[in-house]
Amino acid sequence: MMFASLLRIACLMTIVTTLLLGIAYPLGITAVAQMVFPDRANGQLIEREGALIGSRLIGQGFAAPGYFHPRPSATATPYDAANSGGSQLGPTNRTLIDTVKTRVDAARKDNPTAPVPIDLVTASASGLDPDLSPAAAAFQVPRVARARGMSETDVRRLVAAHTDGRQLGFFGEPRVNVLELNLALDRAHPMPK
Amino acid sequence: MTTNGWLQIACFLLAILAVTPLLGAYMTRVFTRQHTWLDPLLGPTERFIYRVTGVDGRREMRWTEYAVAVLLFSGVSMLVLYALQRLQGVLPWNPQRFGGVAPALAFNTAASFATNTNWQAYAGESTMSYLTQMAGLAYQNFVSAATGIAVAIAVIRGIAQRERETLGNFWVDLVRATLWVLLPIAIVGALFLVSQGVVQNLRPYDTARTVEGATQVIAQGPVASQEIIKQFGTNGGGFFNANSAHPFENPTPLTNFVEMLGIFAISAGLTYTLGSMTGSRRHGWAIWAAMAVLCLAGVTVTYWAEAHGNPLLSAAGADQTPGIGSSGGNMEGKEVRFGIANTALFSTVTTDASCGAINGWFDSFTPVGGLVPLANLQLSEVVFGGVGAGLYGVVVYVVLSVFIAGLMVGRTPEYLGKKIQAFEVQMAMLTVLVFSLVILTFTAVASVSPGVGTSSILNPGPHGLSEILYAYSSGAANNGSAFGGLNANTPWYNTTIGLTMLVGRFFMIIPPLAMAGSLSRKKPVPPSLGTFPVTTPLFTALLVGVIVIVGALTFFPALSLGPIVEHFLMQSGRVF
Numbered sequence: 001m002m003f004a005s006l007l008r009i010a011c012l013m014t015i016v017t018t019l020l021l022g023i024a025y026p027l028g029i030t031a032v033a034q035m036v037f038p039d040r041a042n043g044q045l046i047e048r049e050g051a052l053i054g055s056r057l058i059g060q061g062f063a064a065p066g067y068f069h070p071r072p073s074a075t076a077t078p079y080d081a082a083n084s085g086g087s088q089l090g091p092t093n094r095t096l097i098d099t100v101k102t103r104v105d106a107a108r109k110d111n112p113t114a115p116v117p118i119d120l121v122t123a124s125a126s127g128l129d130p131d132l133s134p135a136a137a138a139f140q141v142p143r144v145a146r147a148r149g150m151s152e153t154d155v156r157r158l159v160a161a162h163t164d165g166r167q168l169g170f171f172g173e174p175r176v177n178v179l180e181l182n183l184a185l186d187r188a189h190p191m192p193k
Numbered sequence: 194m195t196t197n198g199w200l201q202i203a204c205f206l207l208a209i210l211a212v213t214p215l216l217g218a219y220m221t222r223v224f225t226r227q228h229t230w231l232d233p234l235l236g237p238t239e240r241f242i243y244r245v246t247g248v249d250g251r252r253e254m255r256w257t258e259y260a261v262a263v264l265l266f267s268g269v270s271m272l273v274l275y276a277l278q279r280l281q282g283v284l285p286w287n288p289q290r291f292g293g294v295a296p297a298l299a300f301n302t303a304a305s306f307a308t309n310t311n312w313q314a315y316a317g318e319s320t321m322s323y324l325t326q327m328a329g330l331a332y333q334n335f336v337s338a339a340t341g342i343a344v345a346i347a348v349i350r351g352i353a354q355r356e357r358e359t360l361g362n363f364w365v366d367l368v369r370a371t372l373w374v375l376l377p378i379a380i381v382g383a384l385f386l387v388s389q390g391v392v393q394n395l396r397p398y399d400t401a402r403t404v405e406g407a408t409q410v411i412a413q414g415p416v417a418s419q420e421i422i423k424q425f426g427t428n429g430g431g432f433f434n435a436n437s438a439h440p441f442e443n444p445t446p447l448t449n450f451v452e453m454l455g456i457f458a459i460s461a462g463l464t465y466t467l468g469s470m471t472g473s474r475r476h477g478w479a480i481w482a483a484m485a486v487l488c489l490a491g492v493t494v495t496y497w498a499e500a501h502g503n504p505l506l507s508a509a510g511a512d513q514t515p516g517i518g519s520s521g522g523n524m525e526g527k528e529v530r531f532g533i534a535n536t537a538l539f540s541t542v543t544t545d546a547s548c549g550a551i552n553g554w555f556d557s558f559t560p561v562g563g564l565v566p567l568a569n570l571q572l573s574e575v576v577f578g579g580v581g582a583g584l585y586g587v588v589v590y591v592v593l594s595v596f597i598a599g600l601m602v603g604r605t606p607e608y609l610g611k612k613i614q615a616f617e618v619q620m621a622m623l624t625v626l627v628f629s630l631v632i633l634t635f636t637a638v639a640s641v642s643p644g645v646g647t648s649s650i651l652n653p654g655p656h657g658l659s660e661i662l663y664a665y666s667s668g669a670a671n672n673g674s675a676f677g678g679l680n681a682n683t684p685w686y687n688t689t690i691g692l693t694m695l696v697g698r699f700f701m702i703i704p705p706l707a708m709a710g711s712l713s714r715k716k717p718v719p720p721s722l723g724t725f726p727v728t729t730p731l732f733t734a735l736l737v738g739v740i741v742i743v744g745a746l747t748f749f750p751a752l753s754l755g756p757i758v759e760h761f762l763m764q765s766g767r768v769f
Contacts, residue, residue: 002258003261003265006258006262007269009247009248009364010269010270011269012245012247013242013248013266013364013367014266016242016245016246017242017332017371018270018273018332021331021335021336021371022327022328022329022332023327025379025380026415026419028380029380029383029384029393029415029418030393030394030395030415033417034393034394036384036387036388040387040388040389040390040391040392041393041394042392042394042413043413045401045411048404051402052399052400052401053403053404054401054404054409055399055401057390057440057444058411058440060401060403060405063405067405071529079403079407080410081411081412082318082319082398082412083319083412084316084318084433084434084435085316085434085435086435086438086553086677087525087526088526088554088556088557088651088652089651089652089678090556090557090651090654090656090678090759091505091523091557091558091559091763092505092560092652092654092655092656092762092763092769093652093653093654096525096557097505097506097508097509097768100506100509100510101510104511105510115512116510116511116512117511118502118512118519118522118523118524119520121511122506122511122523122524122525122526123525124438124526124527124529125435125551125552125553126435126438126439126528128439128440129440129528129529129530130440131529131530132529133518133519134518134519135516135517135518167447170197170204171201171446172447172530173446173529175529175530183404186404
């Protein structure tokens with residue numbers, strides 16, 4: 001008897017709370033978010049010449065020497081924003097060490113003198129890291145300047161303008177948004193055809 | 194390690210210190226039915242829910258009825274989640290047209306979310322419809338957390354009351370935990386997250402043509418509403434596969450701070466609630482201090498190990514020294530905006546509590562950096578712990594501590610005026626033993642079964658054992674984080690980890706409830722000279738000692754074959 005009445009309450013409670021917490025709450029938040037923060041609620045999408053080219057928050061692949069390259073992505077096809085993830089390679093896995101070695105060797109061809117910053121040769125956690133450390137951006141300045149026929153000083157100035165400091169002065173790490181920086185490069189000094 | 198990194202860690206601990214009495218005092222008011230400023234709004238909602246469901250709010254339950262109500266509610270809502278996943282293909286809010294989830298995975302996920310574990314053998318953005326995410330997964334994020342809070346409150350009542358048979362009404366505690374505690378935080382917090390860039394929409398995935406001409410499909414969804422309760426309810430199940438490392442779940446250092454704060458906030462507050470409901474605030478703070486010490490020790494070790502980096506990567510030519518413009522350290526599987534300090538702190542906090550959200554992959558941590566999350570799970574999630582679960586979990590260790598202190602001085606131990614007798618100690622030992630039994634047995638079986646166990650390993654060598662050990666520790670501790678290289682979406686792992694999670698949840702709920710029922714009936718004894726005080730630094734030290742020794746004695750042999758031996762092999766340049 002007690003069991004039956006508890007079971008009945010459990011079923012009704014599941015239904016009522018599902019309607020409240022599982023339907024009304026997220027739809028209400030969606031409605032308010034879409035009204036108050038429409039750009040942020042939809043992923044800060046960026047359009048160029050009327051076409052969607054990506055999101056400010058989502059890293060995308062760049063391979064041309066005239067662009068800043070993002071961090072390596074370990075998603076099944078790199079920078080897959082519909083299937084995020086990291087490499088999951090452990091610290092003593094030969095594949096990890098060999099992969100990093102290959103990336104270091106490639107990076108040294110671009111810039112033989114500077115030390116190779118760790119974030120430039122390791123896969124991010126999401127596979128979609130939109131940022132580089134300022135050191136990893138600085139490392140690529142000579143290559144980008146060469147490929148675009150710009151002076152290194154000009155490229156460096158653009159990097160500095162797109163470097164975000166720590167949030168509120170001390171939260172997180174300084175960083176450079178790669179997509180925004182590359183778009184700014186295209187505006188300032190289009191790639192030679 | 195950098196000064197700024199330590200500054201951020203100190204700032205986090207101070208924030209937890211500040212939140213503890215605020216939330217703790219508020220929850221005391223909520224669960225002793227005193228007036229709160231939300232009553233005019235929530236009072237009618239509460240009464241409406243009781244009317245529709247036929248709950249008599251004044252009726253009190255014995256511990257047995259309370260436990261049956263917990264089990265029935267968890268069971269029914271788990272079945273609904275299973276059905277929702279299987280049927281999502283024909284249900285609305287499925288713009289990507291995902292089909293129904295396979296039976297073993299649907300069972301695993303339903304057990305996972307109903308037990309507040311949020312172990313995920315799937316990738317959210319390629320498996321679950323928006324309806325499943327909202328009404329199935331995020332819904333369980335609320336009610337599994339509310340269930341934990343309710344049980345914790347019932348256990349506190351058992352300690353505080355004298356000569357009473359009943360522990361309160363589960364339905365009332367569940368509804369009040371949801372309406373007064375979780376929902377207001379979720380509404381305010383979700384909108385804050387959106388303001389920082391966490392997405393919140395029901396649109397189909399966008400297709401972008403990138404600057405270099407590639408096609409990039411960008412997953413969307415109602416993320417913020419789920420993200421906030423995933424953190425504050427110590428659930429941890431990511432909307433996306435990359436969890437809180439995904440820029441749409443955790444876009445800025447500030448969202449990262451709030452998400453970490455959320456993991457500890459309610460559990461820290463409950464230590465204060467324990468103090469204020471039992472009339473011994475200093476006892477609450479003594480427990481808080483033990484938890485803070487263990488948390489600080491963990492983050493110190495992880496931060497040191499990850500900032501120190503991987504010598505094999507240095508040998509490969511990568512520069513891991515921190516400096517101007519680079520956080521340095523082991524950045525494999527980490528995000529630039531969080532760097533080393535925030536990833537180390539997040540990993541410690543999420544495994545201290547039974548959250549399991551991650552903002553960097555533990556499988557790619559250095560061996561010692563990954564040892565800390567693993568060891569944290571094996572302390573059975575009592576360092577603040579899961580919402581509610583941490584509190585009733587630590588009460589088990591408190592009982593063991595006063596019992597051991599009693600043995601040392603040769604007196605019947607007492608806890609806040611109640612005699613601790615055979616039954617209480619038996620219940621405490623039952624939780625401790627079942628926990629380690631289920632982890633070590635399944636790990637042992639899996640690690641010698643090439644066909645079903647070791648075939649899922651990604652990283653060879655000792656790291657492979659760490660992957661398996663972590664999976665079962667995470668399931669039993671109801672954490673849900675993973676050494677993600679292990680392919681856990683197989684019938685063997687889906688089934689055994691599913692069972693581990695159910696044991697880890699309900700064997701951790703029923704014995705403490707039984708203990709509370711027994712304590713509640715007892716006549717209080719006045720404190721005497723021989724009473725071991727539970728309000729002093731000595732008690733804090735003893736509690737820390739008992740937690741660490743029980744964990745270490747049980748799991749040290751397994752840990753030494755996994756992360757510890759891997760550490761020394763890495764130092765000597767071995768790869769696998």
